Amino acid sequence: MAKKPERPRSMADDIIGVIREGTKKWTRTVKAEERSPASRSYRYSRMTRERGISVKDAATQVMESAYLKVSGNGEYPANARQIMYAARPHIQKVTGRELHDSYFTQTLLPDYLTETGVDWDVVYDARGHFNEPHDGRSFGIGTLEVRQYLADLDDPELVEAALAEANIHTCGPSGSFGAVLFVEKEGFDPLLKAAHIAERFDLALMSTKGMSVTAARELVDEMCHDHDIPLLLLHDFDKSGFSIAGTLQRDTRRYEFQNVIKVIDLGLGLADVEAMGLESEYQHHPKANKNALIANLRDNGASDAEIAFMFRDFDTTRSTRRVELNAMTSPQFISFVERKLNEHGVKKIVPDTDELEDAYRLFTRSHMAKQIVKRELKKLDGDAAVKAPGDFKSQVRQHLAQHPADRWDTAVRQIAAMNRKRQRGKP
DSSP states (O other): OOOOOOOOOOHHHHHHHHHHHHTHHHHHHHHHHHHOTHHHHHHHHHHHSOTTOOHHHHHHHHHHHHHHHHHTTTTSOEEHHHHHHHHHHHHHHHHOSOOOHHHIIIIIHHHHHHHHOOOOOEEOOOOEEEEOSSSOOEEEOSHHHHHHHHHHOEEEEEEOOSSSOOEEEEESSTTTOSOEEEESOGGGHHHHHHTTHHHHHTOEEEEESSSOOHHHHHHHHHHHHHTTOOEEEEOOBSHHHHHHHHHTTSOOSSOOOSSOOOEEEEEOOHHHHHHHTOOOEEEEOTTOOHHHHHHHHHHTTOOHHHHHHHTTTHHHHSEEEEBOGGGSOHHHHHHHHHHHHHHTTOOOOOOOHHHHHHHHHHHHHHHHHHHHHHHHHHHSOHHHHSOOOTTHHHHHHHHHHHOTTSOHHHHHHHHHHHHHHHHTTOO
16 A cells, blocks of 8 residues: 655644644643642742742741741640741741742751841750660650750659559669660550560650651750760661661761760661571662761761762662561561660669668558558448448539549549548537
8 A cells, every 4th residue: 555645744743843842841731730729829929939048048037937936925835747837828928939838947046046146945855765675654845845844853762652562763864774775666655565674674765757856855965964874776677777877876967965874775786687598688769968968977987888888879860778687587577676785784773771771661661551551441340331322323423523634533532531530629
């Protein structure tokens, strides 16, 4: 079959081609706005905004009014994300750019506080947890939580027996734990609890989601120094892991340590990876500067051999090799942690002789008091010796009507106390 001759291009074809080529970008823009309607407002802002203003300058314009709005003119603490929500409309309007919350809370706001020196009560959400052994005291690692915990730290308090047995109340390292174990990932908490790592080694467990927050650094800065206990670090074998270890022992833009504390890096390290034959994976860095990455790793404690391992294929793949803690099985992980703790001499704590003798007397007296209470209870003639008033239920209802915030058992306690006073002839 003969090939059909092509129709010669006309001027109309040329015009259509030019129009199609010229509207390709606009077509992509419209389709993007159909997928994300918010993009339309950003395009309009970019076309109409004041030229040349940066995101930082826009944030500076609105930061004080945003803080005052959120904090009730300074009456209450202001959460960093709350300030972000108050400031974001202005920033996006005048810059025509989308504001990401992490950039605001981790960069714009901290930089503003540092550069202006304002004395604002800004707090950050808890991004991790701190757990004491034995008594199970636990709190989220946020500004307010850490602030309260540091204020509560005290020596052990010996609580004499009453109807309950004597016990020893602790808050903080004194009498409870001799080290803090920081784990990069929160997901290992159930495994560590199942193996009773905290209780068997008398150490507190701390974890955060990713990079350590300022509150975590403030906590270990004061507590580890004042109580002379080490901070133990457990992290992935990758750039982020070394960065996390670095921020917990050296000054950064966000936090300057006030004290010198003992920090022990438990790994993962290259020696651990090779000894256990752990599988590595690749982490892509499409736009990163190789020299800058290597310099950062050195600053955060990586050895030349570890850097060579991570960057073996970087020039061809733009990726570094990494090994996660998750590459270990659960038995491997527990064995790894136990071995590291033993290597660094982490042991059960035993108080001095005077405190031990005080505790011995406390529990002996507690047992004696328990026996006395038993004997006295036997003297009571069961229910016949203690009877509730005949109109007791109506008295409870009357109390609750007068004190609606009370629970029923509080009403019972108050009525019983008043009746005892009447029986003793007291007004």
